[in-house]
Amino acid sequence: xxxxxxxxxxxxxxxxxxxxxxxxxxxxxxxxxxxxxxxxxxxxxxxxxxxxxxxxxxxxxxxxxxxxxxxxxxxxxxxxxxxxxxxxxxxxxxxxxxxxxxxxxxxxxxxxxxxxxxxxxxxxxxxxxxxxxxxxxxxxxxxxxxxxxxxxxxxxxxxxxxxxxxxxxxxxxxxxxxxxxxxxxxxxxxxxxxxxxxxxx
Numbered sequence: 350x351x352x353x354x355x356x357x358x359x360x361x362x363x364x365x366x367x368x369x370x371x372x373x374x375x376x377x378x379x380x381x382x383x384x385x386x387x388x389x390x391x392x393x394x395x396x397x398x399x400x401x402x403x404x405x406x407x408x409x410x411x412x413x414x415x416x417x418x419x420x421x422x423x424x425x426x427x428x429x430x431x432x433x434x435x436x437x438x439x440x441x442x443x444x445x446x447x448x449x450x451x452x453x454x455x456x457x458x459x460x461x462x463x464x465x466x467x468x469x470x471x472x473x474x475x476x477x478x479x480x481x482x483x484x485x486x487x488x489x490x491x492x493x494x495x496x497x498x499x500x501x502x503x504x505x506x507x508x509x510x511x512x513x514x515x516x517x518x519x520x521x522x523x524x525x526x527x528x529x530x531x532x533x534x535x536x537x538x539x540x541x542x543x544x545x546x547x548x549x550x
Contacts, residue, residue, distance in 0.1 A: 363417075363503045364417050364418055364419070365418045365419070365437040365438050365499075365502070365503065366418070366419045366421075366434075366435060366436050366437050366438075367414060367418055367419065367420050367421070367436065367437065367438045367439075367440065368421050368423065368434060368436040368438070368439045368440070369407040369410055369411060369420065369421065369422050369423070369439075369440045369441075369442075370407075370422075370423045370425065370430060370439060370440070370441045370442075370451075370454060371403045371404050371407055371422075371423065371424045371425060371426070371441075371442060371443075371447075372425050372441065372443055372447040372450040372451040372453075372454055373425040373426055373447070373450055374443075374444065374446040374447035374450065375446050375447075375449070375450075403424045403426070403535075404442040404443070404444075404469060405525055405539045405541070406442045406468065406469065406491055407422060407440070407442050408422075408525030408526050408527060408529060408530075409491060409492065409522065409523065409525050410440055410442075410491055410495055411525070411526035411529055412523040412524060412525055412526045413491070413492065413495045413496065413523060414495070414499065415499075418499075420526075420529070421434070421436075422529040422530075424534075425450070425454075427531075427534055430454055432457050432458065432461060436458070436463055437463070437464065437502075438463075438464050438465075438466065438499075438502050439454075439455070439458045439463055439464065439465045439466070440465075440466045440468065441454060441455055441465065441466070441467050441468070441469075441483075442467075442468050442469035443467070443469045443470075443471050443472065444469060444470050444471055445470070445471045447469075447471070448471040448472075448475075448479075451467065451469075451471075451482075452479075452481075452482040455467060455482040455483050456482055459482075459483075459484070464484045464485075464502060464507065465482070465483045465484050465485075466483060466484065466485045466486070466487060466498060466502075466507075467479045467482065467483040467485075467486050467487070468486070468487035468488075468491060472486050472487070472488070473487075473488045473489055476488055476510060480509060480510070484507050485498065485501075485502075485507045485508060485509060485510070485511060486509065486510050486511070487511045487513075488510060488511065488512040488513060489512060489513030490513045490516065490517045490544070491513075492517045492521055492522050492523075493513055493514075493515070493517060493521075494511045494512075494513055497511060498511055517544075519541065519542075519543070519544070522541065525539075
């Protein structure tokens, strides 16, 4: 693992099972007319064919995680969340349209004694709300935060809030772990050349 800004080095003898979850969202809202238009209009067909709502940040997190840890990915658009999975740490990334479901998933895992980290654009802009459903909230881009988060959870001393203090240099961002994706389910994959969210999209 290479993080130029980070303080984290993989520690010997501590291994975690980490679940990374992309919740099913309600991107198209509750208006039945808009939903019907979206799902039947030919102008949106190409977009419908390749976009699922999966956060590419989860693939980056997987790439940032040392090999000693076991990492699993769940895209709820395809698979049900298994709450009986014996994760040591659950990471959930969400946009606003996924937030309600993200909180439901987080609450259920925490009822079962699992540790949960919430991140993504919605927790970034609503950290106090997100904190009610998580052991820790990651604010901002993940590259310079994830190592510290892992180290703190390994030592059972997580902070409530982790805040990225500077924009990530894209040279420090690893190649996402695309190998976690089933290619039969995704007609395209994503590459990053820049980021919009830290720059008002």
